[in-house]
Amino acid sequence: MVKNSNFVEKLRELGLRPTRQRVKMCEVLFNREHTFHFTINDLVKMISEELNEKISLATVYNTVHAFEKKGYLKEISINSDKSYFDTNTSIHHHFYDEDTNELIDCGENDIDPVNIKKNITGKKINSVEVLVKVASDNQNQK
């Protein structure tokens, strides 16, 4: 979804009613310079700060899943405790900082194309994604 777009119109085009809550969620999620990663809890906090009225947790779940289904959010699996979502919906790679639990997008050219030499009969490849786990480089861990 495009930054600074008219979210009311965008939602209509998707066949989603532009309710107050959905428009606010669009602003919080998509009206920014860069894509980012979040949990449902992060998102609820962000909305609560920007919005005066409160929003129901159920609505946040419903709307996140609606946006995911429409292809404007992507779920990322790095941790089985809770769901992480990404406003960057392209196929892309991640660094995962095991110290801070932070997820960082890999740039287009940070990783060379991955060469897959095996194929599963009758199946086609939908995505190839790399997860690079990093942690602090302490030599002084004697």
Add this chain to the structure above:
Amino acid sequence: MVKNSNFVEKLRELGLRPTRQRVKMCEVLFNREHTFHFTINDLVKMISEELNEKISLATVYNTVHAFEKKGYLKEISINSDKSYFDTNTSIHHHFYDEDTNELIDCGENDIDPVNIKKNITGKKINSVEVLVKVASDNQNQK
């Protein structure tokens, strides 16, 4: 953990008391030709079938985490609904069949080494793993 090994001794070496439950879990998990992927629920079912007495769910969780901490099991994140574990504890890549939710290990030579051109300052790379999502190749999806 090595197939057909004396699990009582192996557990002792790890500093884990070789209780009936732990020995049975070793047999179910490690006394087989090939490594495999499982959820806690899968494992409880497998144990229940092989074992006459019942085992507590808490014990299965405790023991899986004990084995994970000792490096004999590895947690795999592909789905945020539940935890998947792998008796193959090496750094390796996976195919994930989106039709069947099946996780398949990549062989040593199925994917060329991944070339990472970026580094995060102050962090070292702990692992690089590829997830290849596949699904049925239906041309007849008109």
Add this chain to the structure above:
DNA sequence: AATCTACATTATAATTATTCTAAACTATTG
């Protein structure tokens, strides 16, 4: 502008995975 209606939001309950608790049990040691 008032009314209608399908869809959305909400509070709350239900469900599911996982972890905690504290009492009963058992492998090991002396």
Add this chain to the structure above:
DNA sequence: CAATAGTTTAGAATAATTATAATGTAGATT
């Protein structure tokens, strides 16, 4: 064989997520 420290257990607690059903509202119809 008793003592002890670690383990198992049932069940309660917690946390994330989903379901329910009553209430609200966007957009259409009058």
